[in-house]
Amino acid sequence: MAASVHGGRIGNLPAEANAFIGRRLELAEISGLLGTERLVTLTGPGGVGKSRLALRAAHAAKDEFPGGAWLVELSELRDADLLANAVAQATRLTEQTLRPLLDAVCEHLAGAPLLLLLDTCEHVLDECARVVQELLAHVPELHVLATSRQPLGVPGEHLLAVAPLPLGEHDDAVALFAARAAAAVPSFTLTEANRAHVAAVCARLDGMPLALELAAVRLRGFPLDRLLEGLDSRFDLLVSPARPRLARHQTLRTAIGWSHELCTPLERLLWARLSVFAGGWDVEAAEFVCHGGPLDAEEILALLASLTEKSITTRDGEGAAVRYRMLDTVRSFGAEWLTGLGEEEAVGRRHREYFRWVARQGEAEWLGPGQRMWAERLTAEHANLRVSIEASLAAEEPETALELTGSLWYFWFACGFAEEGRGYLERALRRAPEGGGPEHSRAVWAHRLVTVVPDDLEAAESVSAAYVWLAEERRLPVSALPLTGASLAVRGESARSAVLYGTTAGRSPAGDGGAEFHHLLTLALQAYLLASQAAFERCAVVAERLRADCARRGELWMRAWGDFFIALAGIGLGRAEEALGPAREALAAKVRVHDRLGAAAVADLLVAAQAAHGEEELAARLLGVSRNLWHSAGLPQLGDPSSTVFHREYERRLRALLGEAPFAEAVREGGELGTDAAIALALGGVSGPMGL
Missing domain, CATH: 1.10.8 (Helicase, Ruva Protein; domain 3)
Structure with a gap:
């Protein structure tokens, strides 16, 4: 006989204690799945709201199940052998029989379509899987909605991972x-x-x-x-x-300890050691940092998979890009256990050693075909790099701090973190011992490379102002060259350029990678100075050489400056149409290596190119994009029309060409675009996430 009506209603779902908030998309997805799938399991860590979401979904769906919606609460069940009894009791099976109880439950549930909600399955997982498989096989009308910190592993199971709630101020x-x-x-x-x-x-x-x-x-x-x-x-x-x-x-x-109890001793040990990571990690990092004692490096991948199944960690990406992470609350629980185990110092030291190696390896391979990979990898590891540097500074390890901060010169300078790098380098240098050494020299060099002082901004402005005057005098195209961004980005002021050149014999304290960078930067500086003197033909020749030298290395970031100066020369020579291609190539490359400063400078160039090409409305939109990019680069004054010659001049000219209201509307539209949409506009309609 079918499950009976209880208390004037079908099923036993308890009333909800208070208003249900949010989760509209998840509820809609569960509703759709319950109409097509017979077993849906909501997975996620403790406290993420699986039980409440499942109950709300069951209430919403109960009218679709004439046989009722029935809750089986398993959290207090300690003996897995009693699971069938729990189902029988929850569904009001009162029959006394000598036959197997599960057979009686199957007969009891047969008939009209019904929904069985099994809540909190993880601690009786194997028995849950067995019982559910039996029920689904013998009760064709049955649909099961389960909640568990790991999948049941039953054929036909459809998994839905429940994430924490969105965190915006209006979410x-x-x-x-x-x-x-x-x-x-x-x-x-x-x-x-x-x-x-x-x-x-x-x-x-x-x-x-x-x-x-x-x-x-x-x-x-x-x-x-x-x-x-x-x-x-x-x-x-x-x-x-x-x-x-x-x-x-x-x-x-x-709530989190409940998950901890479900882990094996090795899983608990790995959980504790993984707590030293910030912002995630890959398998290689986990193997290096977390191995030792009873935990072999070869076991870590399998243990990570198990922790992910149990919703302790989450896994993102595929192939070489796979990364794992923990919610901060889960990580904090693991950190307490790590301290209790007395391993905090040892595991933290291995974390610093690993990321010191990462920084050195990235430096050695930066000016080559792996540049984009390294930009993405270090951007992904940014939080771990910060933790390593902060820990080195706190642990009185001046050599480690100097090596880490100095080796990362390319990340600070090329990937848009100059201000942060400058702060770390200053702190490391203050703690450094007297007498210097190779690491000290490299850190000093890196600090000079990433330091932007008021004199730099004034020098950049003076060059831009001079070109605006030159454009007026020589009746050059409307597009006065955007040298403010270029001068700052390649540090072209001749009075200070010597500090970038390193030590004697043309070699940089940053080693071979730094020496190659010095050579490429010299070409970029030459192109910049030639452009500032309106020697555009010669500027293009030097820029082509820069592009060729970068191409031989498979290098993107400095090659983009070659594209930038070729486009700049094209505009100066009145060939705006020819400038658009290399300018867009420069922007695409800057975005790929996460160079915020370079992207902002190239956006200025595209404003000039589109204006010279007669696309005044698009140029005005790009002016709004450019201002936002300067803000994201940490130099908002270079996107402020009230203080920057380039933006002031283009505001005046485009406003005159378009009219007050259309100009303001176009700038507003550009400024309100998200990063991906803004970059797509600048690239001429290319869509998709760019990842700046």
């Missing part, structure tokens, strides 16, 4: 926190004044619904700013008041 995490805070403290209201603080709390808690609900209740005893400060000790702060709540949800520590 679901903030909405959930605000709703629960208002319930706990009726005087609480989300306002523009406190929205940023609420968003910061949500970000610190990774958008994890359980953590957000626990934090919201704490507003009864803490003002919002104190709550944010207290999240440094989140496991102690986020304790639920005594009220009916599943034991595993009483505190954040208990």
Whole structure:
């Protein structure tokens, strides 16, 4: 007989305790899956909201199941052999029989279509898989919605990974926190004044619904700013008041500890050691940093796969690009265990050693065919590089700090992190011992390379102003050359260029990679100075040589400056149409290696090229794009028309050509584009994520 009506309704779903917030896309996806798939499993880490999402989805779908929607809560089940009993009890099977209970359950559930919600399967996973497989085989009308920290592994299972809530100031995490805070403290209201603080709390808690609900209740005893400060000790702060709540949800520590108990000893050890990483890691890094003692490097890949199945780590990418990461809350739990094991110092040292090797290897291969790979790899490892540098500085390891910061000159200079690199280099040099040495010399050289001082900006402005005057005097095209960005980007002021050339015999303290860079930079400086003197034919010759030398090395970043100066020369010679191709090639290359500063300078060039080509409206849009790129490069003054000769001049000319309102609208449209759309516009309509 089919499962019976209970209490005047079909099924046993409990009423929801409070309003459900967000998850519209996930609910729609689950609704669609329940109509086509017989087993849907929601996976994700503890506290991410799998149970609540499944319950909401079951309530929404129950009208589609005449046989009822039935919840089987498994979190308190300790004996896996009693799982069939739990299903029988939840679905109101009262028959006493000597035959196998699962057979009786199958007969009991047969008949009208029904939905079985199995909540919290991970600790009885094998038995869950067996029972579900039997039920699906013998009850054709049955659909199962399960929640688990790892898949059941049953044939036909459809997995849906539940992620934390989105974290923007107007997204679901903030909405959930605000709703629960208002319930706990009726005087609480989300306002523009406190929205940023609420968003910061949500970000610190990774958008994890359980953590957000626990934090919201704490507003009864803490003002919002104190709550944010207290999240440094989140496991102690986020304790639920005594009220009916599943034991595993009483505190954040208990919720994550539940996952910890499900791990093997080696998985727990790896979890603890992985906590030294920030922002993710790849397999090679995990093998180097986390091996030792009972944990062999050869075992780590399989253990990572197991931790990923158990929702402790997440996996992104394919092939060589595969990376793993942990939510910060999960990482913090692992860090506590690492400290308790007494391994914090040793594993941290291996982390620094690994990323010191990464920095050196990247330097050796930067000016070659692997440049794009290294730009992407170091951008992905940016958080780990920061952790390594900070730890070296804190651990009084001046040589390691000098080597790390100095070896990364190419990353600081070429990938848009000059300001950050300058700060780290200054701190490392202050801690360096007297007397210097190779690492000290390289760090000094790198510091000079990435340092931009007010004199540099004034020099850049004076060159641009001189060219604007030259363009007026010689009646050159409307496009006064955008040398502000170029001069700053290639550091062309002759009075200071000697500091970039390194030591005697033309060799840089940065070693072979630095010496090659010195040669290529010299060509770029020559092209710049020739362009600033309006010697455009000679500028193009030098730029072609720069392009050729880079092409032989398979190098992208400096080659893009060759394209830049070829385009610049084309505009100066009145051949704007010819300038568009190399300018776009330069921009595409700068984007590929994440060079924000270079991309901003090339965007200026494209403003000039499009204006000279008669595309005034597009040029105005690109002016808005250019300003945003200068801001993202960390030099917003070079996108400010009130202080920059180039932007001031183009604002005047394009405003005159287009008219006040059309000009303002075009600049606004360009300025409101997202990064990918802005780059696509500048590249002439190319679409897809560019990753700047």
